[in-house]
Amino acid sequence: MPKLWCSVPSDAQDVESLRVIRNSCREFMTSMTDEISIEAQAAWWAQSPVMRGTPLLFHLLTEPNPIGFGLLRVQGVVFLTGGLLPRFRGKGYGAPLFQTLIALAVGVRMRPHLKVRSDNAQAVKLYKKLNFTAVSYLDSSGYSESPKGGVEIIGMRYEGDDASNC
Numbered sequence: 613m614p615k616l617w618c619s620v621p622s623d624a625q626d627v628e629s630l631r632v633i634r635n636s637c638r639e640f641m642t643s644m645t646d647e648i649s650i651e652a653q654a655a656w657w658a659q660s661p662v663m664r665g666t667p668l669l670f671h672l673l674t675e676p677n678p679i680g681f682g683l684l685r686v687q688g689v690v691f692l693t694g695g696l697l698p699r700f701r702g703k704g705y706g707a708p709l710f711q712t713l714i715a716l717a718v719g720v721r722m723r724p725h726l727k728v729r730s731d732n733a734q735a736v737k738l739y740k741k742l743n744f745t746a747v748s749y750l751d752s753s754g755y756s757e758s759p760k761g762g763v764e765i766i767g768m769r770y771e772g773d774d775a776s777n778c
């Protein structure tokens with residue numbers, strides 16, 4: 613398993629790293645895919661942690677700057693999202709990144725959920741491997757319990773044994 617370590621963003625440089633990494637992933641996001649400006653990022657950072665969620669930065673020992681980000685946000689249930697800079701994708705770093713987010717949620721007895729585009733094959737494969745199961749599908753006509761085809765937003769829920777008490 614590749615060695616990734618994570619940190620809690622704390623200063624302006626960290627907030628900028630989060631913005632840059634998230635913007636590099638924006639086409640894969642499920643709610644807002646716009647480029648986030650420096651000003652919009654500052655406004656987001658100024659929100660209370662309850663509103664903005666809990667962000668993390670992910671690092672490799674061999675790299676001076678963070679290579680990935682993660683975010684846990686409570687919206688009824690806890691939703692996870694995250695991503696890697698393009699040149700670090702396809703190398704197996706996604707698994708330890710999302711395992712860290714899962715462990716944080718399960719550690720406070722909240723069952724992880726996430727949303728993923730149905731055409732994001734790499735992410736869907738990773739999430740299934742990490743014990744997420746599809747529970748809902750959303751297209752322009754609304755939620756359903758089975759796929760309707762086309763690009764949909766798939767709602768997934770973590771079914772790992774460690775979440776049995778969540």
Ligand SMILES: CC(C)(COP(=O)(O)OP(=O)(O)OC[C@H]1O[C@@H](n2cnc3c(N)ncnc32)[C@H](O)[C@@H]1OP(=O)(O)O)[C@@H](O)C(=O)NCCC(=O)NCCS
Nearest residue numbers: 637640694695696701702703704705706733734735737738
């Ligand atoms: C999604 C993401 C976190 C996955 O992390 P990663 O380290 O790149 O993923 P991996 O290399 O471990 O690949 C995951 C699996 O998908 C497979 N895969 C790779 N490319 C694929 C493709 N085009 N189609 C299907 N599967 C693919 C890999 O073989 C691997 O399966 P395996 O472990 O059985 O070999 C990363 O690619 C990323 O940051 N993407 C952009 C942002 C994003 O999509 N975030 C998620 C938003 S919901």
